[in-house]
Amino acid sequence: MNYDFNKIEQKWQKYWSENQTFKAVNNSDKPKYYVLDMFPYPSGAGLHVGHPLGYIASDIYARYKRHKGFNVLHPQGYDSFGLPAEQYAIQTGQHPAITTKDNIATYRRQLDQIGFSFDWSREVRTSNASYYKWTQWIFIQLFNSWFNNDTHKAESIETLEAIFEKAGNQTVNAVCDDDIVSFTAAQWQAFSSKEQQKILLQYRLTYLAETEVNWCPELGTVLANDEIVNGLSERGGHPVIRKKMTQWSMRISAYAERLLQGLNTVDWTDSLKESQRNWIGKSVGASVRFNVKDSDAVIDVFTTRPDTIFGVSFMTLAPEHELVSKITTPEQKAEVDAYILATSKRSERDRMADVKTISGAFTGAYVEHPFTKAPIAIWIGDYVLAGYGTGAVMSVPCGDDRDYAFAKHFNIPIINIFDGVDISESAFSDKEKTIIANSDFLDGMNYKKATKRAIYELEQIGHGMGKTNYRLRDAVFSRQRYWGEPFPVYYVDGMPQMIDAAFLPIALPEVEKYLPTETGEPPLGNATIWAWDTAQNKVVSNNLIDHKTVFPLELNTMPGWAGSSFYFNRYMDPENNDAIASKEAMDYWQDVDLYIGGSEHATGHLLYARFWQKFLFDKGVVPVDEFAKKLINQGMILGTSAFIYREEGTQTYYSKGLINDKNVQPIHVKVQYVNASDELDIDGLKNDGEFGADYVNAEFILEDGVCKVGREVEKMSKSKYNVVNPDRIVADYGADSLRLYEMFLGPLEQYKPWNTAGITGVHSFLKKLWKLYATDSGLKVTDAAPTPDNLKTLHKTIKKVEADIENFSFNTSVSTFMIAVNELGAQKCTSKDILEPLLVLVSPYAPHIAEELWAALENNGSISTASFPVFNASYLVEQNKNYPISFNGKMRFTMELPMDMSKEDIEKAVMAHEKTQEQLAGRTPKKVIVVPGKIVNIVG
């Protein structure tokens, strides 16, 4: 019997697939366990060895839970809408659906050969109409809901209409737009239908709003902040301007508090929860109202320091603030306009990057201090952001660094309101040490007391109230792209109308071109059959649009995060045509027990998915309001790049050790031409299909007969030639070796470099494991009774591996297996009673070899259903302990003594030892510490 891993692995992968070994059922006497990976975007490049890391970890856990008697749901699918397929379509004309299908086929082949225990019968693809039917359905539910701040829940929009009908909107406590006009029931009833729709839109959980976006006319699309470098598009280097556009938005801000509180109920890493907390950015303070002098205008500001109200010496508005044009005096108009123009040319990113330059302009207008009635100058400055708070701040230079710098720069007076603090050099912002002075009724109070009192006094005079502000902003939900979910929306007289859910899905239409139209409309503007017939309830030709029964459809598509925000629920019942999943399926599976994925989704996917889950919970669609109980972020596997060194301006390459002070430049070479000893395969390099030609005339100066390369750890990337393809590893060493090695590299959460050379270690472990069971001539396992040593090794291993899996410490259990196999080999163990349970321990990590040997031991069926061996502590009881004997804390020698020996006897035995006397050299010890079963320490 040989360990022919390629044959064995293919055999078992086929077996699992044909027998549907890992198919999960939606009801069972067993307890349920749901293990989920973040599903991949199927890119054209395929997988590299870094991608499967998290999948291997979750697979080990899923297999372990099956051994432990759980009904395990372990699905996989594809986040298959996205930009790369669309860009490929623009370049080549190939339909993104075809590109996506091809890429998925590659992914599937690569995943299958690693031997994952996925239940592929539940696969979902976000770009399938049967899936995005539900993405569209959720959108409609959001449109038909508002958020009631009294109940802290989403409610049906009809309840809101009923209130308007009866009582107008004055008593409504809702999350809504800022510029709500108040009306009575009579006024509501008098509004036209269109006016009513406009008002309702200001309350809906998804709404149309004018949003300022980064618009790139050349590319015909909106860009995210991180797609812009120095005011130009990252792709192509085209100019980008700020532009107002009507876009769909999601009122995620309504859920800010619940998203914050919910973090306390889930077992996620602290760093991830902290990122989300920062992102939500709750700050508690007050809203203060200032009256503009000689005007009926008022300026509301948000401050976290109402206690410093008497330190206000000026106001600063964002240049975009709507009042700026209204209050600016004629004398100051030229200066203010020039400043506004200058800032509008800078992108938000540039403004943020350039923090040190202080700029601003005086409007010429004043507000009145709410208590002292003193006039306070109103400035504009770009350090105040239009998008946060009210876009206006009360500037207290003595207590805030930015206000201080601004005041100094423009020679604005600085009022000191802190007792015993010198502010001649810098502001004083230490809340804890604050004692207020020079502030009327706040004098002598600390921060806490003064804050409370200031809010109280503001409320008394109607100039403010306590307020909590969140940094979290509503999420723009429109994209000017083709390859995304179409909205189930058509427009009547400019107002959006939802298509009845009964007629979903609204399928993505075909287009001739994937670029924006000449008139600047999104790619769906190219579709010719893209109008909604309200009589027939179907999509019809644009020619039929008559604005009576046939209306134009929405041209934007949904963003990438739409489809990934509820997929974990869909896996529970993926074929269901009447619901995201049946109530029975959801009640059974509830939520994800273990979710594994990258930390880069901390403030994107993981926040949006929590938002939708909470919304669906409010609507009674899902049974829990947090979708994942436990979440682990796997670290990235980095590449180990290789460099050769070319002397400047020549074709001469020096081995690394010969560089000395020569003027050389390091050049990346493909890592596949470098062996474990950092030696370059020069012939391989010269014959490389892609780059071989570059080295035809190259001369390599060797040291000790070889050319050594330099090494550096970098992110794994095609451009650094350090990408390692798992296909190659699987072909050369097998999937079990790949799985073991990825785990053996180090702790799951950590960033760690890949080095293919090291894989020989785990590969020879598998060969040794095989040899425990089989020789060339056949199986060597016997019915011999296990020896105490055999049992000790086995049970030590059971205990350690079980604890390791529970702690997600997969790297240490691989070492434990190695130790066990080394020990059992040395013990010449052939006992089936030992070797059979050992296979179950190994099988989550190296399932193929485990299945093969399990079958060789004449077991029927898959090892995946075998139960996990039970640890028995009695085999580990030791008679003796090899005590380390230390002197002043330094271990000098060891001494074997019985476990049950008393403290006194241990001390006597140790003192009687000749080496003890040698160490003491005649001195009398001051103290002898004996910790039975652990250590002896002699002090003196």
Added chain:
RNA sequence: GCUGAAGUGGUGGAAUUGGUAGACACGUUGGACUUAAAAUCCAAUGUCCAUUAGGACGUACGGGUUCAAGUCCCGUCUUCAGUACCA
């Protein structure tokens, strides 16, 4: 700046409660087998001193607590990640 994680041999890393630092591997060196190579097996391998016996030093740095510190406490430095004129 803030938040979080981390810093241990040539390399990846181990050390559940403070109790023999460097498990398990990679690499390196030497040896066996072989005409040779591969594969396999054996031995050595933290640094320094010492022929041996043994000793000194050693977990980023500086202090401290303790019989005993990689582990606990205080301070400093460095790296990585996220985030930021957030009022």
